[in-house]
Amino acid sequence: MARLHEYEGKALLAERGLTIPKGAACSTPAEAKATAESLGGACVMKIQAWTTSRKAQGGVVFPESADEAGKDAERLLGMRIGQFPVEQVLVEERIAIKDELFVSMSINDAARAPVLLLSLAGGSGVEERADAVHQMPVDPETGVDLAEVRSVLAGSAIEAKFHDGLVDAIDGAVRMAREIEARSVEINPLVTTDDGRVVAADSRVTIDDYAVFRHPELGIDIARELDHPPTRLERIAYDIEQADHRGTFYFAKLPTTGAADERTIGFHGAGGGGSMMSMDAVVHAGFTPANFTDTSGNPSSAKVYAAARIILQQEGVVGYFGSGSGVASQEQHHSAYGVAKAFRELGLDIPAVIRLGGNSEDRAVRILEAACAGLPAEVVGFKKDDPPARCAERFKALVDANGGKVWTPRKRTIPAFVGSSEAIVFRIDLGDGWEGNVWIDNQNCDEKATEVVLANCGGVLEDHGDGLSFAVSNEELLKKDSEMIACEIECALAGYPVVYVDLPIPGIDDLEGEVC
Amino acid sequence: MAILIDETKKVLVQGITGREGRARTKLMLGMGTNVVCGVTPGKGGQDVDGVPVFNDVPEAIRACGEIDISVVFVPARLVKGAAIDAIEAGVKLVVLVPDRVPVWDAMAVAKCATKHGASFVGPNTLGILSPGRGSLGMIGGNAESAKKWFKKGSVGVISRSGGMTSSCAYYIGQAGVGMSTLVHVGGDQVLGLRIPDVALLFEADPETEAIVIFGEIGGSQEEDLAALMNAGKVTKPVVAYIGGKAAKEGTRFSHAGAIIEGGKGTHDGKIKALREAGATVVDAFGELPEAALRTLKTAGIAVGS
Numbered sequence: 001m002a003r004l005h006e007y008e009g010k011a012l013l014a015e016r017g018l019t020i021p022k023g024a025a026c027s028t029p030a031e032a033k034a035t036a037e038s039l040g041g042a043c044v045m046k047i048q049a050w051t052t053s054r055k056a057q058g059g060v061v062f063p064e065s066a067d068e069a070g071k072d073a074e075r076l077l078g079m080r081i082g083q084f085p086v087e088q089v090l091v092e093e094r095i096a097i098k099d100e101l102f103v104s105m106s107i108n109d110a111a112r113a114p115v116l117l118l119s120l121a122g123g124s125g126v127e128e129r130a131d132a133v134h135q136m137p138v139d140p141e142t143g144v145d146l147a148e149v150r151s152v153l154a155g156s157a158i159e160a161k162f163h164d165g166l167v168d169a170i171d172g173a174v175r176m177a178r179e180i181e182a183r184s185v186e187i188n189p190l191v192t193t194d195d196g197r198v199v200a201a202d203s204r205v206t207i208d209d210y211a212v213f214r215h216p217e218l219g220i221d222i223a224r225e226l227d228h229p230p231t232r233l234e235r236i237a238y239d240i241e242q243a244d245h246r247g248t249f250y251f252a253k254l255p256t257t258g259a260a261d262e263r264t265i266g267f268h269g270a271g272g273g274g275s276m277m278s279m280d281a282v283v284h285a286g287f288t289p290a291n292f293t294d295t296s297g298n299p300s301s302a303k304v305y306a307a308a309r310i311i312l313q314q315e316g317v318v319g320y321f322g323s324g325s326g327v328a329s330q331e332q333h334h335s336a337y338g339v340a341k342a343f344r345e346l347g348l349d350i351p352a353v354i355r356l357g358g359n360s361e362d363r364a365v366r367i368l369e370a371a372c373a374g375l376p377a378e379v380v381g382f383k384k385d386d387p388p389a390r391c392a393e394r395f396k397a398l399v400d401a402n403g404g405k406v407w408t409p410r411k412r413t414i415p416a417f418v419g420s421s422e423a424i425v426f427r428i429d430l431g432d433g434w435e436g437n438v439w440i441d442n443q444n445c446d447e448k449a450t451e452v453v454l455a456n457c458g459g460v461l462e463d464h465g466d467g468l469s470f471a472v473s474n475e476e477l478l479k480k481d482s483e484m485i486a487c488e489i490e491c492a493l494a495g496y497p498v499v500y501v502d503l504p505i506p507g508i509d510d511l512e513g514e515v516c
Numbered sequence: 517m518a519i520l521i522d523e524t525k526k527v528l529v530q531g532i533t534g535r536e537g538r539a540r541t542k543l544m545l546g547m548g549t550n551v552v553c554g555v556t557p558g559k560g561g562q563d564v565d566g567v568p569v570f571n572d573v574p575e576a577i578r579a580c581g582e583i584d585i586s587v588v589f590v591p592a593r594l595v596k597g598a599a600i601d602a603i604e605a606g607v608k609l610v611v612l613v614p615d616r617v618p619v620w621d622a623m624a625v626a627k628c629a630t631k632h633g634a635s636f637v638g639p640n641t642l643g644i645l646s647p648g649r650g651s652l653g654m655i656g657g658n659a660e661s662a663k664k665w666f667k668k669g670s671v672g673v674i675s676r677s678g679g680m681t682s683s684c685a686y687y688i689g690q691a692g693v694g695m696s697t698l699v700h701v702g703g704d705q706v707l708g709l710r711i712p713d714v715a716l717l718f719e720a721d722p723e724t725e726a727i728v729i730f731g732e733i734g735g736s737q738e739e740d741l742a743a744l745m746n747a748g749k750v751t752k753p754v755v756a757y758i759g760g761k762a763a764k765e766g767t768r769f770s771h772a773g774a775i776i777e778g779g780k781g782t783h784d785g786k787i788k789a790l791r792e793a794g795a796t797v798v799d800a801f802g803e804l805p806e807a808a809l810r811t812l813k814t815a816g817i818a819v820g821s
Binding site: 050106107109110112113114139140141178181183184208209210211213214224226227248250252254255269270271272273274275276277279280281283284289292294296297324325326327328329359384385387388389390 | 592593615616617618619620621622623624626627654656657658661665675676677678679680682683686687690703705706707708710730732733735736737740757759760761762763764765766767768769770771773774777800801802
């Protein structure tokens with residue numbers, strides 16, 4: 001993920017010559033005990049979690065002995081920050097601190113450049129005492145003006161023997177930020193010690209999501225800024241996004257309170273701003289989105305289908321709300337087919353409202369509502385002239401009428417002809433590690449069914465009087481998922497359910513009976 | 517008049533022979549934009565929809581004369597180089613369409629632009645559109661529907677979301693209000709022209725009578741606009757909606773710039789700053805067109821056709 005844990009950031013600082021406390025990150029009480037032993041027993045232990053108030057939450061402790069460290073680690077490793085378990089603690093030597101400095105580099109949107117904040121009195125309450133904080137511009141190519149740092153130190157009460165070490169540490173931190181393309185680097189505190197050292201006692205580092213591809217050395221598996229370590233569903237979604245480059249797909253879990261009266265929903269937006277605006281509208285109507293999802297930039301039907309499947313892996317949601325900018329330039333019928341396919345396979349029994357405003361919206365709403373007409377719950381499509389607030393109100397009415405029913409994730413229904421040796425089958429390749437098959441129930445393709453298939457297959461198939469055959473090359477077939485998803489839905493609506501696009505989602509459909 | 521783009525500007529397209537470059541060149545031509553040439557290294561001598569292609573920007577300028585604007589459609593990792601090539605060749609406005617441009621690259625472009633007295637829009641911008649005059653980037657989708665949806669008039673639109681730029685314009689148009697120019701500043705954290713910069717351009721544009729903003733959580737663009745209003749530098753009426761009321765701190769919401777960090781860039785903070793500066797801020801997006809209409813009428817401004 002694009003945020004580094006304290007111990008990871010410290011390791012990178014150490015590579016650039018900064019001194020960090022002796023110690024190690026530990027994932028078990030036994031490891032913590034052994035590390036404490038090697039440090040002489042008394043130590044500092046800190047949970048490795050992305051929260052601003054570890055101390056206040058009891059996530060920082062000072063065990064006096066190795067035994068105590070083992071017991072503390074057991075407790076800390078059982079903690080949860082929000083919904084997420086603590087997986088590691090950092091066990092470090094205790095430091096006798098003389099001076100505490102606050103060092104923070106972040107990117108300033110108004111300056112279009114990084115800015116360095118330096119406080120000689122530590123970081124606590126730094127926002128409230130802006131006058132005590134020195135703000136210095138950072139040149140994106142040459143870094144910070146070290147003479148300026150030196151002059152700030154010269155005017156301080158910090159002993160002169162530490163100045164060189166502090167300047168080097170600040171220079172190293174800024175250099176690191178540039179080298180690893182960090183959006184922010186914070187050392188809070190950077191300390192001087194009684195034994196004459198300058199030590200980075202903490203670190204917070206955020207990497208630019210868009211530059212992660214240039215930094216394999218960081219070992220970041222999910223280049224996405226979240227306030228929590230990625231969940232299994234987020235990993236599954238990220239892999240789909242990376243595999244299929246047609247359009248974008250963003251899935252993030254959102255915090256829920258778990259209160260008895262909380263009504264969580266699956267949320268599926270289209271376009272960043274439109275998604276956020278739509279989320280605001282549905283929250284205003286009294287719902288809590290369990291996730292934030294955005295499929296946009298002309299996504300394939302397959303990608304939208306995967307998004308809907310992943311959203312519906314969330315247990316306990318009372319409805320499915322989709323809405324974007326309202327005037328999307330993407331062809332909305334692709335999205336309608338994708339969502340409808342997911343709803344049909346899962347037998348959706350919670351209400352869904354999808355605002356499909358934009359290009360081809362009439363067609364999109366017609367497809368969605370027709371394809372979902374036989375489902376246990378109501379699925380309603382809206383267009384660009386329906387404001388999100390009205391859609392949210394309609395959604396609320398549908399959820400209220402559904403008698404408090406909550407969603408249970410389930411396996412998809414697959415037609416019986418899938419896997420049959422009589423069926424026509426061809427492979428779909430959606431990209432790195434995501435693939436599927438198109439199945440056509442050849443046995444039940446009578447003259448009329450064949451006619452319907454041909455009319456809806458977007459030119460992928462043909463019939464020269466001896467049954468269905470491929471009209472395009474094998475290589476072209478690999479990318480015909482949108483055409484065939486449309487064909488599957490249209491044939492079913494015409495009363496000939498003879499086509500099925502089998503698109504197993506890695507991490508969901510390949511695991512027996514498991515629910516995320 | 518309009519801002520940034522009109523029929524008189526000479527436009528270059530970098531990456532013109534790529535899939536997006538080709539499609540959007542056609543769109544821009546259809547919108548009336550004067551696209552005079554394109555650049556793709558190694559593809560000099562070809563043409564795209566009748567637009568000649570050159571190997572680099574200096575060669576294009578030698579052949580076609582001074583260029584006002586370059587629109588960049590190259591892969592994200594090549595954007596920095598392309599933008600710097602155009603700026604160093606003397607182009608004064610560069611539009612960076614691609615998404616996922618690394619932020620340190622954007623900062624390098626910013627430094628280069630400052631040095632050469634140039635501006636840029638984006639990265640991650642859908643583009644700019646002046647109804648009836650021309651467009652830059654991919655805004656409008658297709659020329660036919662764009663002409664139907666976006667009417668000429670007196671409101672300037674500035675948005676941090678591409679889709680919402682079109683949405684704002686469409687809904688305001690439905691309410692009977694036309695637009696001078698629509699500008700999508702881009703969704704990223706470091707941008708060339710930001711909301712306050714574009715607001716100053718609208719302030720100076722005699723045709724623009726009011727400014728509509730689609731803002732978002734994160735960063736300080738909306739707060740900086742409020743400061744300009746307080747300083748009397750933006751005096752035209754401002755109507756705004758800010759997305760992200762329901763967003764929590766620390767998670768990025770699609771756009772790289774849409775993240776609340778260290779308690780900065782909150783929804784409440786932006787609304788308060790704008791309201792105190794005298795802007796009309798609506799709570800629901802659906803109220804935006806009516807608020808724009810009311811603002812124009814209150815200010816005694818004739819509503820466009």
